Structure formats: structure tokens, C-alpha cells
Amino acid sequence: EPEVTQTPSHQVTQMGQEVILRCVPISNHLYFYWYRQILGQKVEFLVSFYNNEISEKSEIFDDQFSVERPDGSNFTLKIRSTKLEDSAMYFCVPRTGGSYNEQFFGPGTRLTVL
Amino acid sequence: QKEVEQNSGPLSVPEGAIASLNCTYSDRGSQSFFWYRQYSGKSPELIMSIYSNGDKEDGRFTAQLNKASQYVSLLIRDSQPSDSATYLCAASGTYKYIFGTGTRLKVLA
Numbered sequence: 001e002p003e004v005t006q007t008p009s010h011q012v013t014q015m016g017q018e019v020i021l022r023c024v025p026i027s028n029h030l031y032f033y034w035y036r037q038i039l040g041q042k043v044e045f046l047v048s049f050y051n052n053e054i055s056e057k058s059e060i061f062d063d064q065f066s067v068e069r070p071d072g073s074n075f076t077l078k079i080r081s082t083k084l085e086d087s088a089m090y091f092c093v094p095r096t097g098g099s100y101n102e103q104f105f106g107p108g109t110r111l112t113v114l
Numbered sequence: 115q116k117e118v119e120q121n122s123g124p125l126s127v128p129e130g131a132i133a134s135l136n137c138t139y140s141d142r143g144s145q146s147f148f149w150y151r152q153y154s155g156k157s158p159e160l161i162m163s164i165y166s167n168g169d170k171e172d173g174r175f176t177a178q179l180n181k182a183s184q185y186v187s188l189l190i191r192d193s194q195p196s197d198s199a200t201y202l203c204a205a206s207g208t209y210k211y212i213f214g215t216g217t218r219l220k221v222l223a
Contacts (some may be wrong), residue, residue, distance in 0.1 A: 031215065034209060043202065043213040091157055095124060100146050100165055101209055105157040 002005050003027055003094050008035070010018040012112045021109045023073045023092030031095035033103065034067065034077050036088040038087075044092070051076065082113045116141040118205050119212035126205060128222050133190040135217050137203030141182070144205040144212075147179055147186045149151040152200045152216065 007022045023032065035051040048055040049067045066078045079086055089108045096102060117140040128135045139147075146165050150158035164177040164186065176189040186205075189196055199212045200216040 007157075035211075042215045043211075045210045045212070047208060058190075058210075089157070100163060101206055102148070102160060102163055103211060104152075104160055107155045107223065 003029065003093050003096065003104055005091050006090075006109050007104045008109060010062040010110045010112070010114065012081055012107055013082055015084055015105075015113055019036075019079050019082055019111060021077045021090050021092075021111070022074050023076070024108060025092075029094035029096070031055075032075050033095065034107075035091045035093060036087075037091070040079075046077075046090075048095075063091065079111075082111075084113050087113045092098040116144075116205075116207075116212050118203055118212050118214035120201075120203050120217045121146075121216040122215055125217055125219050126220045126222055127193050129187045129193060129195060131193050133193045133197065133219055133221070133223075135188040135190075135201050135203075135219065137186045137188075137214055138184055139186065139203075139205045139212070141205065141207055141212070142184065143207040146202040146206040147177070148206070148211065149175075149177060149186075149188045150202040150204065151197075152202055154200075158202055163200075193219075195223045199223050 005024045031050040033048045047057040047061045053080045064080045091108045092106045095101045115222045119138045149162040152158045155164040159175045164179045174191045178187045199219045202216045203214040204211040
């Protein structure tokens with residue numbers, strides 16, 4: 001079972017607009033990953049976030065992206081000025097601990113940039 | 115550049131047959147390997163993980179790992195039409211996953 005909920009399930013926005021994607025953990029996770037999957041392409045790592053700090057980020061995660069923990073109960077991924085190529089599924093994935101780092105994907109948010 | 119390679123398929127097998135899915139990885143530092151199943155429009159679902167050389171069985175699924183050859187495979191026995199999906203292979207060295215493009219499996223009734 002996914003250990004997070006993600007909202008919205010589908011976001012449609014105009015190019016150049018800001019979007020905020022939300023991830024709410026069901027359990028008290030502190031370590032999260034964000035991945036994205038462009039339609040028909042591979043799942044790509046964006047960023048890992050632990051205890052209110054970025055642990056690691058990919059080349060995709062440029063200055064247009066940011067992650068925050070605005071309160072104690074949810075995490076956000078913000079894209080400041082969306083581009084057409086940002087259209088993708090965005091997945092929030094908590095790190096569940098243990099030695100083998102198994103990752104269970106949330107339901108995802110589909111972002112469509114027009 | 116760390117890569118995970120998979121044949122995109124589609125791989126078509128008749129119902130009841132064994133489906134064999136393969137994956138190679140480039141980073142010798144990878145330590146953990148995972149197979150996900152993804153239905154169209156859905157998020158990836160973890161079905162198998164493997165960390166040691168050899169075979170790991172779970173129900174109808176068997177994962178095989180050969181670190182010397184940098185090769186991971188997934189066998190699905192008694193394939194069912196409901197197994198029709200895209201199967202993603204992922205490798206992890208530190209914590210983030212590197213994914214392959216996935217292999218589309220079609221089980222024919």
C-alpha cells in the first residue's frame with residue numbers, strides 16, 4: 001500500500017505558471033524522494049529531501065524547482081515557471097527505512113502544461 | 115552516466131507460459147535491484163527486490179541477480195493476462211534509484 005497521498009491527482013496549467021504539488025505522508029516519514037515520468041519514458045530521479053534539506057538532486061532539478069516542508073504534515077514540490085516539457089507524472093516516494101531502501105511509489109500527480 | 119538497460123518489447127507470451135524479463139546495469143557500485151510493475155496510467159508497484167547473487171523466489175515471481183555480469187532478470191511463471199503491464203527494472207547504489215525504460219509484457223489468453 002502506498003504510504004503517501006498526493007494532491008492534486010491531475011493539474012492542468014498554462015506555460016509560465018507556478019504549480020505546487022503536494023505529498024502527505026501516512027506515517028511519520030522524514031526522508032522523501034521525488035521522481036518524474038514523462039509519458040512513455042523512464043522514471044527519473046529529481047531530488048531527495050531529508051529533515052528539511054535537499055540531500056541529493058539530479059540535473060533535471062534546476063532553479064525552477066524547489067522542495068519544501070511547509071508544515072509538519074506535508075511536503076511540496078514547486079515548479080516556478082512551468083514549461084511544456086514539465087508535463088509528466090510526478091511521484092512522491094518516502095524512504096521507509098531498513099537496510100535495503102525499498103521504495104513504494106505514491107499515486108502520483110499528473111501535470112499537464114499547455 | 116549510470117544506466118539501466120531493458121528491451122522495450124513488447125514481449126508476448128501465451129497464458130500459462132514463463133515470461134522472462136532482462137535488465138543490465140552499468141554501475142558496478144549498485145547494490146540493490148528492484149522490479150516494478152506499472153499498469154498504464156498508474157504508478158509503479160514494487161514486486162521484487164534482490165540484493166545478493168542468485169535467485170529469489172516469491173510466489174510466481176523469481177528474480178535473478180548476477181553482479182559479475184551486471185545482469186538482473188525476472189521470471190514470471192504461469193503468466194496470466196493480468197500480468198500484462200510494463201515491468202521496470204531499477205538499480206540503487208546509495209539511495210536514489212536508476213530506472214530502465216521498462217519492458218512491455220503482453221500475456222495472450
